[in-house]
Amino acid sequence: xxxxxxxxxxxxxxxxxxxxxxxxxxxxxxxxxxxxxxxxxxxxxxxxxxxxxxxxxxxxxxxxxxxxxxxxxxxxxxxxxxxxxxxxxxxxxxxxxxxxxxxxxxxxxxxxxxxxx
Amino acid sequence: xxxxxxxxxxxxxxxxxxxxxxxxxxxxxxxxxxxxxxxxxxxxxxxxxxxxxxxxxxxxxxxxxxxxxxxxxxxxxxxxxxxxxxxxxxxxxxxxxxxxxxxxxxx
Numbered sequence: 001x002x003x004x005x006x007x008x009x010x011x012x013x014x015x016x017x018x019x020x021x022x023x024x025x026x027x028x029x030x031x032x033x034x035x036x037x038x039x040x041x042x043x044x045x046x047x048x049x050x051x052x053x054x055x056x057x058x059x060x061x062x063x064x065x066x067x068x069x070x071x072x073x074x075x076x077x078x079x080x081x082x083x084x085x086x087x088x089x090x091x092x093x094x095x096x097x098x099x100x101x102x103x104x105x106x107x108x109x110x111x112x113x114x115x116x117x
Numbered sequence: 118x119x120x121x122x123x124x125x126x127x128x129x130x131x132x133x134x135x136x137x138x139x140x141x142x143x144x145x146x147x148x149x150x151x152x153x154x155x156x157x158x159x160x161x162x163x164x165x166x167x168x169x170x171x172x173x174x175x176x177x178x179x180x181x182x183x184x185x186x187x188x189x190x191x192x193x194x195x196x197x198x199x200x201x202x203x204x205x206x207x208x209x210x211x212x213x214x215x216x217x218x219x220x221x222x223x224x
């Protein structure tokens with residue numbers, strides 16, 4: 001079975017950094033585009049970033065203003081999101097998702113990031 | 118950026134009702150649209166992809182239609198398990214964007 005398990009969330013102060021991880025299993029990790037999607041408390045879904053299977057292409061939401069970096073390690077079946085200069089508005093549940101047929105067909109359960117002083 | 122406008126934001130309906138949710142893209146996206154269902158405390162679940170293709174395991178009472186800028190998700194006969202929030206998402210171009218969501222509540 002396809003599984004995506006996020007980790008690395010927590011409570012941080014504004015301006016601090018955090019690195020999220022997503023461990024994948026049950027599929028050929030190196031052949032899929034992967035996405036990070038977030039959801040602020042009580043709000044809708046917001047796409048954050050995408051990375052191609054070979055890491056050659058990376059895309060980011062404009063609102064991130066270059067503070068986040070997506071990466072992957074195909075040897076470890078892992079996806080990452082390095083988040084720097086965190087702001088209160090980055091508080092959200094962060095999901096990793098596998099992209100099949102150009103759409104997110106499997107999602108993890110999310111890891112919660114809270115940015116607060 | 119492509120804006121996705123979803124309506125209505127709330128639907129109050131009864132078991133057995135037919136429910137229709139619409140999503141409009143600010144520019145043409147061909148068939149590059151998905152619908153997701155999300156229940157409280159759970160991750161989103163892909164229901165429909167490529168505007169009208171039913172994801173494996175999804176009940177046939179869910180259907181999607183449309184192309185270009187106007188899309189529809191229909192629940193043919195609402196079941197108790199269907200009370201949830203629904204989101205559309207375009208995959209035509211980056212940045213990927215979601216609609217604001219529709220919450221389907223019990224009347």
